[in-house]
Amino acid sequence: MLNIIFVKHGDKYSAEHVNTLHKQLLPYYPDAMYHCYTESPDGINIPVIPIFKKPSVRKWWNKLAMFSADMPLEGQCLYFDLDMKIVSDPRRFINLKSFKDLTILEAYWKVGDPKYSIKHAYDVYINSSVITWEAGEQTHVWDHFCTNKDYFMRKYAGIDRFLVHENIPHKIFPDGLINSVGNLPNRTAAIDMYNGMTYEL
Amino acid sequence: MSYKENLYKNCIKAIEKIYTDSKYNSEIDLFRSFDIINSVNANQIASKEHLTEAIVPVLSNIKKLKHAAILGSWYGLLGVMLREHVSDDVYIDNVDTDPETKTIGQQLFRHDRTNFFVGDAVDHILDRLKNYQLIINTSCEHMEQEDVKLITQAKDKNAVICFQSNNYFSVDSHINCSNSLDEFVKGLDLIEVMHASVLEVKPENYERYTVIGI
Numbered sequence: 001m002l003n004i005i006f007v008k009h010g011d012k013y014s015a016e017h018v019n020t021l022h023k024q025l026l027p028y029y030p031d032a033m034y035h036c037y038t039e040s041p042d043g044i045n046i047p048v049i050p051i052f053k054k055p056s057v058r059k060w061w062n063k064l065a066m067f068s069a070d071m072p073l074e075g076q077c078l079y080f081d082l083d084m085k086i087v088s089d090p091r092r093f094i095n096l097k098s099f100k101d102l103t104i105l106e107a108y109w110k111v112g113d114p115k116y117s118i119k120h121a122y123d124v125y126i127n128s129s130v131i132t133w134e135a136g137e138q139t140h141v142w143d144h145f146c147t148n149k150d151y152f153m154r155k156y157a158g159i160d161r162f163l164v165h166e167n168i169p170h171k172i173f174p175d176g177l178i179n180s181v182g183n184l185p186n187r188t189a190a191i192d193m194y195n196g197m198t199y200e201l
Numbered sequence: 202m203s204y205k206e207n208l209y210k211n212c213i214k215a216i217e218k219i220y221t222d223s224k225y226n227s228e229i230d231l232f233r234s235f236d237i238i239n240s241v242n243a244n245q246i247a248s249k250e251h252l253t254e255a256i257v258p259v260l261s262n263i264k265k266l267k268h269a270a271i272l273g274s275w276y277g278l279l280g281v282m283l284r285e286h287v288s289d290d291v292y293i294d295n296v297d298t299d300p301e302t303k304t305i306g307q308q309l310f311r312h313d314r315t316n317f318f319v320g321d322a323v324d325h326i327l328d329r330l331k332n333y334q335l336i337i338n339t340s341c342e343h344m345e346q347e348d349v350k351l352i353t354q355a356k357d358k359n360a361v362i363c364f365q366s367n368n369y370f371s372v373d374s375h376i377n378c379s380n381s382l383d384e385f386v387k388g389l390d391l392i393e394v395m396h397a398s399v400l401e402v403k404p405e406n407y408e409r410y411t412v413i414g415i
Binding site (some may be wrong): 054122150 | 230231232236239298299300301343345347373374375376377
């Protein structure tokens with residue numbers, strides 16, 4: 001069973017972002033179970049998982065809740081950020097045999113730039129806009145976050161930095177899955193990603 | 202030396218230790234230095250002084266004050282200020298979920314009856330309901346509202362609470378801000394409100410709310 005999950009918290013993205021991404025992925029994953037983890041289900045055309053009332057977190061930190069043992073998912077899990085446009089078949093880059101590991105994108109636009117490896121800046125060369133994992137196998141991510149979440153949210157600007165600097169084991173997707181539209185050089189990829197930009201449909 | 206001078210001196214020593222240790226151990230968390238600095242910055246000092254000024258007139262009304270709890274105490278700044286106004290035989294218990302708050306808190310200030318507990322604030326209070334005559338929570342914006350109310354309702358009926366919150370919605374960990382002092386007061390649902398005030402915080406432009414009552 002393949003689960004495809006979106007997380008929508010707050011009002012940065014609309015129900016239409018969820019529905020559009022769902023439509024774009026359907027031709028490639030027609031048999032997947034689609035879910036949206038959100039506190040505002042209005043207008044969303046796929047099944048909704050209500051955001052946990054406790055512990056309550058805000059913004060992108062809700063992505064970590066996907067790894068919780070309380071998340072009602074079974075089988076393989078594939079997550080997409082909502083600021084993504086599916087351009088061509090992403091399946092070439094997402095190996096359904098390797099969901100055993102936590103797999104994340106490489107932020108290719110940062111690779112080679114030494115400023116991202118300054119230790120106490122806690123920056124990273126990964127990007128969590130696409131993630132794969134097996135349900136129930138990454139519960140340590142959420143559990144660890146919950147041990148000291150306020151401190152982690154002060155220390156790290158986002159979940160990518162948390163994953164790397166808290167030494168969460170992970171692998172990287174093959175190159176070519178995403179093109180980060182806001183970063184040069186532009187490249188041909190299966191998904192255009194609008195990270196750091198306003199993504200209007 | 203004033204308590205503030207002593208506190209800053211100890212903060213500098215704690216930061217020096219972090220840096221020195223980091224020269225021989227690559228796992229040392231350098232962010233802690235920055236966190237210590239932020240815990241005693243001008244806004245934190247102003248906020249805790251505002252609370253202390255509000256609570257001092259009430260202290261004499263608290264019958265047989267023996268134990269005070271400070272929830273979400275961070276490295277214990279408020280406890281240091283409160284110690285200046287209570288007798289030495291009063292226990293001040295600092296409670297925080299971050300294990301390092303105990304280690305660092307004890308470096309910043311030592312007193313025989315100032316303690317640091319690591320754990321969930323609600324669990325701590327529920328396990329010791331009758332212990333505290335004074336319960337202070339400077340971090341209501343970090344706690345679920347149901348937990349804030351659980352503390353106010355489960356405490357000993359004569360225990361005085363002194364709670365703070367704010368309308369600083371832009372901080373990631375602020376999951377329970379209030380839009381106004383009035384909203385914060387209503388949410389606490391107290392039998393008697395002894396004090397309610399607003400402190401304007403610049404340059405971040407937000408309000409800190411302080412409420413004391415039963």
